Amino acid sequence: MNPNARLAARFAALKTENRPALVSYVTAGDPDMATSQRILDGLPAAGVDVIELGMPFSDPMADGPAIQKAALRALKEGQTQAKTIEMVRTFREKDTTTPIVLMGYYNPIYRYGVERFLTDAVSAGVDGLIVVDLPPEHDDELCQPAAQHGIDFIRLATPTTDTKRLPKVLGNASGFVYYVSVAGVTGGSAPTPEKLERSVSQLREHTQLPIAVGFGIRTPEQAAIIGRFSDAVVVGSALVDCIENATTPDEAVNGVHNLARALAESVKECREVHEPQVS
Amino acid sequence: MNQPAIQPDINGLFGQFGGRFVAETLMPLILELQAEYDTAKDDPEFQRQLAYFQSDYVGRPNPLYFAERLTEHFGGAKIFLKREELNHTGAHKINNCIGQVLLAKRMGKKRIIAETGAGMHGVATATVAARFGLPCVIYMGSTDIERQQPNVFRMKLLGAEVIPVTSGTGTLKDAMNEALRDWVTNVDDTFYIIGTVAGPHPYPAMVRDFQAVIGHETRAQMQEKEGRLPDSLVACIGGGSNAMGLFHPFLNDASVEMIGVEAGGKGVESGQHAASLNGGAPGVLHGNRTYLLQDEDGQIIDAHSISAGLDYPGIGPEHAWLHEQGRVEYVSATDDEALEAFQTCCRLEGIIPALETAHALAEVAKRAPKLPSDHLMVVNLSGRGDKDMMSVAHYLGEKFK
Numbered sequence: 001m002n003p004n005a006r007l008a009a010r011f012a013a014l015k016t017e018n019r020p021a022l023v024s025y026v027t028a029g030d031p032d033m034a035t036s037q038r039i040l041d042g043l044p045a046a047g048v049d050v051i052e053l054g055m056p057f058s059d060p061m062a063d064g065p066a067i068q069k070a071a072l073r074a075l076k077e078g079q080t081q082a083k084t085i086e087m088v089r090t091f092r093e094k095d096t097t098t099p100i101v102l103m104g105y106y107n108p109i110y111r112y113g114v115e116r117f118l119t120d121a122v123s124a125g126v127d128g129l130i131v132v133d134l135p136p137e138h139d140d141e142l143c144q145p146a147a148q149h150g151i152d153f154i155r156l157a158t159p160t161t162d163t164k165r166l167p168k169v170l171g172n173a174s175g176f177v178y179y180v181s182v183a184g185v186t187g188g189s190a191p192t193p194e195k196l197e198r199s200v201s202q203l204r205e206h207t208q209l210p211i212a213v214g215f216g217i218r219t220p221e222q223a224a225i226i227g228r229f230s231d232a233v234v235v236g237s238a239l240v241d242c243i244e245n246a247t248t249p250d251e252a253v254n255g256v257h258n259l260a261r262a263l264a265e266s267v268k269e270c271r272e273v274h275e276p277q278v279s
Numbered sequence: 280m281n282q283p284a285i286q287p288d289i290n291g292l293f294g295q296f297g298g299r300f301v302a303e304t305l306m307p308l309i310l311e312l313q314a315e316y317d318t319a320k321d322d323p324e325f326q327r328q329l330a331y332f333q334s335d336y337v338g339r340p341n342p343l344y345f346a347e348r349l350t351e352h353f354g355g356a357k358i359f360l361k362r363e364e365l366n367h368t369g370a371h372k373i374n375n376c377i378g379q380v381l382l383a384k385r386m387g388k389k390r391i392i393a394e395t396g397a398g399m400h401g402v403a404t405a406t407v408a409a410r411f412g413l414p415c416v417i418y419m420g421s422t423d424i425e426r427q428q429p430n431v432f433r434m435k436l437l438g439a440e441v442i443p444v445t446s447g448t449g450t451l452k453d454a455m456n457e458a459l460r461d462w463v464t465n466v467d468d469t470f471y472i473i474g475t476v477a478g479p480h481p482y483p484a485m486v487r488d489f490q491a492v493i494g495h496e497t498r499a500q501m502q503e504k505e506g507r508l509p510d511s512l513v514a515c516i517g518g519g520s521n522a523m524g525l526f527h528p529f530l531n532d533a534s535v536e537m538i539g540v541e542a543g544g545k546g547v548e549s550g551q552h553a554a555s556l557n558g559g560a561p562g563v564l565h566g567n568r569t570y571l572l573q574d575e576d577g578q579i580i581d582a583h584s585i586s587a588g589l590d591y592p593g594i595g596p597e598h599a600w601l602h603e604q605g606r607v608e609y610v611s612a613t614d615d616e617a618l619e620a621f622q623t624c625c626r627l628e629g630i631i632p633a634l635e636t637a638h639a640l641a642e643v644a645k646r647a648p649k650l651p652s653d654h655l656m657v658v659n660l661s662g663r664g665d666k667d668m669m670s671v672a673h674y675l676g677e678k679f680k
Binding site for chain 1: 304305306307446456459460463466560573576578
């Protein structure tokens with residue numbers, strides 16, 4: 001399947017179902033590659049609609065303690081860019097429809113070689129990229145080459161991105177737009193739903209792309225509230241915490257899948273069940 | 280040799296190095312800072328304030344001192360020391376901090392943050408924050424806190440909050456990660472005073488401009504003493520701000536050789552060093568593309584140096600560019616060589632240099648004896664060594680036991 005098609009198809013299908021997507025984040029290779037593969041492979045069955053797979057980096061400047069530690073655990077167990085791409089390839093043997101977005105920082109990609117990375121990522125079945133430290137000012141580095149390979153480049157919009165800057169941020173965006181709910185690092189606290197809803201509707205005036213909201217969303221309850229006005233809800237640190245707190249690989253796998261299942265159920269019902277109660 | 284054009288370009292690039300590799304949350308802020316700095320640079324009132332604090336608060340100009348005894352000892356080049364260690368707070372760091380705090384005030388920022396390695400930048404930042412009445416938070420690696428206790432206490436006395444950073448190896452790069460995390464969380468009211476010629480544009484150019492006072496003074500002082508330009512300039516390099524400050528005003532003078540000295544740790548071949556140019560490869564970290572110590576997978580490798588101020592796995596992007604242009608020669612000095620030069624300077628000149636600075640002096644020891652007596656060599660005496668007493672005592676004690 002053309003990689004671009006997988007994200008578009010998934011969001012189109014969800015739109016007809018009138019429900020938001022659940023987007024999950026885990027770091028590749030956390031706590032080790034074998035366990036991480038089991039976690040990854042089971043996410044669609046747990047109800048995850050779009051998978052973000054973190055490429056671990058030694059210096060994750062935009063991440064809070066949970067995802068920092070996840071990256072260090074993975075690196076300590078010998079995770080590499082090549083192994084992360086391999087995990088996607090293995091996943092694709094069983095699942096050809098769930099979109100996978102690789103998320104991380106530029107240096108490991110740069111070091112791997114941009115062309116080589118994109119070629120390998122496409123052949124493994126990667127659909128999109130989120131690279132935190134590549135603002136639109138550096139679109140020639142990876143965003144434009146990715147487009148040529150048919151890989152979506154998902155843009156982050158933040159509370160500091162004003163309406164003057166939005167066109168620049170959205171210019172080469174594809175796949176979906178990731179609205180960062182708070183100025184801060186991952187795993188912090190989320191702002192009030194009212195404020196978020198306003199931000200998302202402002203963002204909608206500037207883009208046709210689906211809008212995902214992430215940073216600080218931990219519980220099924222929060223996910224349901226945010227899923228009412230966004231096209232996707234991203235949960236990362238809370239899932240990663242399940243791995244941190246596990247004492248065995250099985251516990252890590254079950255922990256992530258159980259939370260994902262609870263989040264998915266909540267997200268799936270959020271518009272129908274709660275609609276009458278929204279004033 | 281190519282004469283470098285004015286750098287960086289409007290995107291903050293020095294050739295392929297530099298740039299603005301930061302999260303979107305920080306982008307608007309960085310663009311605002313750049314606009315504000317561009318205006319301030321050409322504002323006579325800002326320049327007047329800067330000049331006032333440089334003279335009456337920092338104590339500039341500091342001397343260009345003829346080091347007669349070192350010159351005799353090495354028996355070659357005529358050695359001059361640019362006495363940055365005589366500045367208020369004991370290093371070149373305050374030149375930059377004064378400039379940035381004036382900018383912070385101008386932008387109406389209410390809170391100052393900074394990273395620090397050896398603690399000299401932390402002390403300089405805490406100092407200007409105290410002077411301008413701004414609350415100040417300093418991020419410092421826990422390893423560095425251990426080996427730079429006197430500076431930690433100094434910062435606290437000056438009213439700063441020192442936050443220990445335990446991630447990674449608890450050194451300068453980890454402190455910078457944590458400062459960036461703070462900044463991204465407190466974008467509205469916080470000004471991040473970066474201590475070296477690194478980070479996203481405009482920092483490398485802005486810090487260079489504030490530090491260029493070193494080179495401008497040196498130029499005038501050498502003209503006055505010897506009636507001509509120096510023949511060579513030597514400076515140590517961690518991020519590279521003292522070196523860039525000395526070098527930059529001379530970049531277009533083809534006759535002036537420039538030598539940057541990286542921290543060779545236990546030797547570049549040992550893998551335990553902080554020599555990004557001599558032992559690293561291009562990559563992207565902390566907002567800029569530059570040479571980095573990294574593995575095959577692009578993971579950053581921890582630096583090693585006896586000197587906390589040089590213990591950083593990267594280098595300012597303009598240095599990376601000057602390295603590729605061949606305009607500046609970049610060499611390295613090991614821990615042992617630096618320690619040797621440290622003692623030579625103490626005994627012959629009665630000046631206790633910082634361990635960082637001792638790396639530059641180690642290169643002088645290698646180079647000066649081979650040069651003629653009419654060769655004018657300037658060494659940036661970038662900082663004083665009082666902060667290093669404990670580490671040096673520890674190191675020498677072990678060695679001579």
